[in-house]
Amino acid sequence: MxxxxxxxxxxxxxxxxxxxxxxxxxxxxxxxxxxxxxSRDETVLGFAFPKEERDALVAAEPAKFLPPDRVDERYHWVQVRLAAIDEPELREIVVEAWRMVVPKRVAAAHLGEASRSTS
Structure with a gap:
């Protein structure tokens, strides 16, 4: 956990x-x-996630993932039970959520991705 x-x-x-x-x-x-x-009790983590993929994620693993609270449904958001994931999965969730909110060049530089420029 x-x-x-x-x-x-x-x-x-x-x-x-x-x-x-x-x-x-x-x-x-x-x-x-x-x-x-x-969450206030620190058992659930809400995270940025593509809205159009949310239903499929929750349906695939309902014991692990939860839809956003009703007030957050309009956002690109989903939730995960911390007790249901391990550290490598947490790292993937956190990094992918972060990538949704930073400029692409910042993510690429931090993650060591080669920039693909056309010259």
């Missing part, structure tokens, strides 16, 4: 990430855009 400490360690290593406490919830954001948010 992963913990808040695991989430924090992975997220804080990503460029432009800031941690904030908002209404008793730990959130990670880039600028004003939140890409991770822990």
């Amino acid at each position: 992963v913990t808040v400490a695991h989430v924090r360690r992975i997220a804080r290593a990503l460029p432009r990430t800031e941690e904030a406490l908002v209404r008793d919830r730990i959130k990670f954001r880039v600028g004003r855009i939140v890409y991770l948010a822990l």
